[in-house]
Amino acid sequence: MTRIVVVDDHPIVRAGIVGLLETEDGITVAGEFASGEAALAELAEARPDVVLMDLRMPGLGGVEATRRIARGEFPGAADLARRPGVLVFTTYEDDEQILSAIEAGASGYLVKAAPAAELIAGVRAVAAGQTVLAPSIAAQLVARVREPVPRLTPREAEILGLVAQGLSNPAIAARLVIGESTVKTHLLHVFEKLEVSDRTRAVTRAMERGILPGTSSASR
Structure with a gap:
């Protein structure tokens, strides 16, 4: 029997998902929660195979809830034989949302417009340890990989490399003997070229695209 926990803040949507899953042979809903906090607090007791x-x-x-599940950062995680797989089930098909969820450790990503049969198949696949992506999501990720690699100037790449090492703007300025405002200007150019809005995402995007030393888009 595959045990499922459903996490969705919309009560009508959640009830519909639970009702659908409970009609399927071999699937039981072990819990339903309206927030990430509530789900994490009860996850060990529910002992799900999959968290929707x-x-x-x-x-x-x-x-963030997915990240904590993947890392075992919830009460009672050490008592579980294995951590549940997380299947993201959402209305959002935004690139940043998709990548953030996958980077956090999600085993699959489906959109709520998917047919019921696709959801059921996805739940079973994640329970079996497989990765599931909606066709539209997979197409987006393929297109993302095929995007032209942004070109950073040597100085921009150098500063981003120091960001990846955990240095703050003042520390980078001191290391390179330049003004802190100059560091900020270079980082703004990096954000624009990589189409991101913060330092963490700039580093992860650069790694995805093989821009930082020691990474390559072909190896990812």
């Missing part, structure tokens, strides 16, 4: 996770919820969002 919405992304945008009040408080702890789906991406």
Whole structure:
């Protein structure tokens, strides 16, 4: 019997998902929660094989909840024989949302417009340890990999490399003997070229695209 936990803050949507899953042979709903916090608090007791996770919820969002599940950062995690797989089930098909969820450790990503049969198949696949992506999501990721690699100047790449090492803007300025405002200007150019809005995402995007030393898009 495959045990499922459903996490979605919309009660009507959650009830519909639970009702659908409970009609399937071999699947039982071990819990339903309206927030990431509530799900994490009860996860060890529910002992699910799969967590069906919405992304945008009040408080702890789906991406961070997924990350904590993948890392075993929830009460009673050490008592579980294995951590549950997380299947993101959401209305959002935004590139950043998709990549953030996958980087957080999600085993699959389906959109709520998917047919019921696709959801059921996805749940069974994740329970079996497989990875599941909606066709539209897979196409987006393939297109992302095929995008032209942004070109950073040597100085921009150098500064981003120091960001990846955990250095702050003042520390980078001191290391390179330049003004902190100059560091900020270079980082703004990096953000624009990589189409991101923060330092962490700039580093992960650069790694995805093989821009930082020691990484390559072909190896990812």
